[in-house]
Amino acid sequence: MTWFDSAADAEKKLSGSGYLADQATATTTYLAGALEKPLLVEGPAGVGKTELAKAIARSTGAELIRLQCYEGLDEARALxxxxxxxxxxxxxxxxxxxxxxxxxxxxxxxxxxxxSRPLLTAIRKETSTVLLIDEVDKTDVEVEGLLLEVLSDFQVTIPELGTITATRRPMVLLTSNATRELSEAVRRRCLYLHIDYPDAEREHAILVGQVPGIEEKLAREIVDTVTRLRALELRKAPSIAESVDWARTLVALGTGTLDQATIDATLGVVLKHSSDIDRAVRELKLRQA
Structure with missing residues (x-):
């Protein structure tokens, strides 16, 4: 299967599925499909790493299979x-x-x-498949060894049945929040993409595209406020998804502007720790003074 015809085609199809990819993201996504190489996507939580895999599946009509990683994940749950x-x-x-x-x-x-668990299921699929190995940095180092055979040769060995090799290679995306350093063996087998928070113009475009009925002025005020929040030393900076949630909240409330009273009343949509909310309210008030 040809996933995308070019980087421009990847950008167009991802955009059509609701994912606004920059040039680096579109190019690397195209190459991952063309070269049949796994793609390691790193970046802060909430910048759209998981959503990229979903968008690839939506835009190509492929099935998405997800392995959610966590501490204690073992072969029985992965393979x-x-x-x-x-x-x-x-x-x-x-x-x-x-x-x-x-x-x-x-x-x-x-x-x-x-x-059959996610890795084996993806290997055995005969239709186009996107395999998402989500938050791989949350697993133990030993689990990476389970991935090497899959990422190298797209095969799984079951002692009682023999080696099962993919007849149709899935597109593999691994995401990481960089909470720990991944092994060089895993990195060597992957293409690499770092996704950071978008610039103001791109985030504005995301809000306008995903929140029907939002006014331009309100969208820009949200982007400006979220950018200021991310500059603070918070326990959890607002993600893109939380920016979209905030925009939808304000539209639902019929709010046309983001004044201090509105911020105080709705800040819990984007910040999820009381210490972050207290600091944000204090800092925003000081900057407006």
Whole structure:
């Protein structure tokens, strides 16, 4: 499958699916598809890394398969595991037969008892698939070893069944908030893209595109305020998604301007820690004074 015909085609199709990609994002996305290389996307939380994978799937008609990473993720949750309860029932049911253990073993380690997890599911798909390995930096270092075979050869080895190789390579996106350094082995197998918060013009375009009915003046006031909030030392800076939520909130309230009273009443839409809200209210008031 040709994912995109060119970088310009990638930008156009992503835009058509509601994702405004800059030139670097469009070019790297095109190359990931053309070269069949996994794409590692790093950046602060909430800048659109996960949304990029969703937009690629939407714009190409591909199925999105997501592996959400977390501390303690293991092979059974990422690759596959055996349905032990069903296997036990089969063993109990065959006790009256004259089967040898070898025959019973061969009987229970088959496709019927295999529980496929996201990595294996993506490898086995024969239709176009986007595999999103989300927040890979939240896993333990050992989990990266599970990814290497997939990222290198797009195959998974199951001792009882052999090696399963992808007949149609998925497009693979790994996202990271850079909370820990990923191994060089993983980085070496991927193209790399860093996404930061958008500049004011791009964020304004995102708000106008995703929030029907918003006035130009209000959109620019939101962008200006969010930019100032991100410059503060907060526990959690506002993401693009939270900017959009704030815009939708203000439109729903029928607010045409972002004055201090409105900020005080709705700041909880974009900031989620009381210490951040207190500091933001204080700083914004001081700057307006």
């Amino acid at each position: 596959y595991e055996w349905n032990y309860k069903k296997q036990l029932l089969r063993i109990q049911a065959s006790q009256g037969d004259d089967q040898t253990w070898s025959e019973t073993h061969d009987d229970i380690f088959t496709e019927e008892f295999l529980l």
